[in-house]
Amino acid sequence: xxxxxxxxxxxxxxxxxxxxxxxxxxxxxxxxxxxxxxxxxxxxxxxxxxxxxxxxxxxxxxxxxxxxxxxxxxxxxxxxxxxxxxxxxxxxxxxxxxxxxxxxxxxxxxxxxxxxxxxxxxxxxxxxxxxxxxxxxxxxxxxxxxxxxxxxxxxxxxxxxxxxxxxxxxxxxxxxxxxxxxxxxxxxxxxxxxxxxxxxxxxxxxxxxxxxxxxxxxxxxxxxxxxxxxxxxxxxxxxx
Numbered sequence: 001x002x003x004x005x006x007x008x009x010x011x012x013x014x015x016x017x018x019x020x021x022x023x024x025x026x027x028x029x030x031x032x033x034x035x036x037x038x039x040x041x042x043x044x045x046x047x048x049x050x051x052x053x054x055x056x057x058x059x060x061x062x063x064x065x066x067x068x069x070x071x072x073x074x075x076x077x078x079x080x081x082x083x084x085x086x087x088x089x090x091x092x093x094x095x096x097x098x099x100x101x102x103x104x105x106x107x108x109x110x111x112x113x114x115x116x117x118x119x120x121x122x123x124x125x126x127x128x129x130x131x132x133x134x135x136x137x138x139x140x141x142x143x144x145x146x147x148x149x150x151x152x153x154x155x156x157x158x159x160x161x162x163x164x165x166x167x168x169x170x171x172x173x174x175x176x177x178x179x180x181x182x183x184x185x186x187x188x189x190x191x192x193x194x195x196x197x198x199x200x201x202x203x204x205x206x207x208x209x210x211x212x213x214x215x216x217x218x219x220x221x222x223x224x225x226x227x228x229x230x231x232x233x234x235x236x237x238x239x240x
Contacts, residue, residue, distance in 0.1 A: 001129035001177055009128040009172065009194040010106055014078060015192040016185070019065050020080035023188035028055065030119070031062040034153070034220020036132040041216045041229045042117055042149050045069035050115035050143055052076050052105065052136075053123030057086030060096060063117075070095040074113065078104040106132060114145045120152040125195045129177065130202065134209040141210040150212055153225040154198035157183070160224060169191050203228070 017024065045067040051059050053076030063071065073096050075085050083100045090098045103110045106127065118140050127133045137152065144150050157163040158181075168182040179199065185191045198206070203226055207214060212230035222225050 001131075002175075003208045005176065006106070006132065009176070009180070010104070010191065012182075012194045013126050014104070016191050016227040017079040017082060019183055019191045020187075021079060021085070023185075025056045025082065025085040027187055028058060031058060032221050032225070034060050034160075034218070034225055035059065036221060037216070037218060038215050038227065038229060039066070041231070042151070046071055046148075048072040048074075048115040048117070048145075048230040050076075050118045050138060051075050052112065052118065052120045054086060055079070055122065056099070056100070057083075057090050059102070059119060059121055060086070060090055060098065061093065064090070064093040065095045068095065070097065072097045072115075073239045074099045074101070074106060075131065076083055076101050076103045076110055078106075080104065105136070108199075112139060112143050114148075115143055116145050116148040116187075117166050118122045118143050118148070122153065122155065124152060124198060124206070125155045125157070126193070127196070128180070128194065130205075132196075133196075133202075133206060137206050138211070141212050141230070144212065144230075144232045146232055148232055149215070150210060150230045150232075151227065152206070152210075153220075154206075155195070156197065156224055156226055157181075157195060158197040158220075169200060171212065198226075200226075210222055 007157050049225045054077050060073040080102045166183045168184050179197045181193050182192050216229040218227050
């Protein structure tokens with residue numbers, strides 16, 4: 001995918017979250033059911049979490065509700081509105097040292113600090129272009145401390161007939177990749193968002209790009225998310 005197209009698709013999603021942040025936060029309060037299985041591999045307590053594409057911080061709240069030990073939670077997102085919600089929600093957890101940073105990780109440098117648990121939930125389908133998705137997985141893997149974990153999901157929305165009915169046609173002046181869609185949003189204000197469907201073949205290529213050892217791989221959240229949990233061996237260092 002050429003850079004101008006990637007920028008255009010990213011702009012669609014930035015506009016989407018500016019328009020829908022209030023409704024998005026209101027409908028995104030409960031933890032994902034698939035996170036419960038995650039804890040079979042990720043051993044709590046953890047000392048640090050890097051949540052890339054953290055939205056309103058609900059994964060941080062999920063961890064905070066399940067461990068009493070204090071931990072550092074760094075959340076990155078390109079939506080200042082969603083991060084404002086995240087800050088408000090996390091204030092109720094005194095043992096969470098929250099550091100929330102507005103950052104468009106596709107177009108801006110972001111601090112690649114080490115963390116015991118690095119997550120990308122509900123994010124990769126918004127990343128335009130296969131090479132950018134692979135590059136993001138490599139960069140995320142570099143942040144995993146020895147013995148730590150990287151967990152990511154791929155939203156399998158095209159496996160559901162419900163989302164087929166939400167596809168909006170592309171305009172003729174844009175050339176997208178196979179698996180790229182515009183989906184409409186029907187809660188509160190009407191809006192459209194760019195989403196990419198990651199099939200099994202691409203998912204395997206993302207695992208390979210991360211370069212870490214797979215410790216679990218499963219479908220969760222009603223089958224609509226494929227989860228992969230990877231781990232860096234205790235004696236290994238992040239790649240150069």
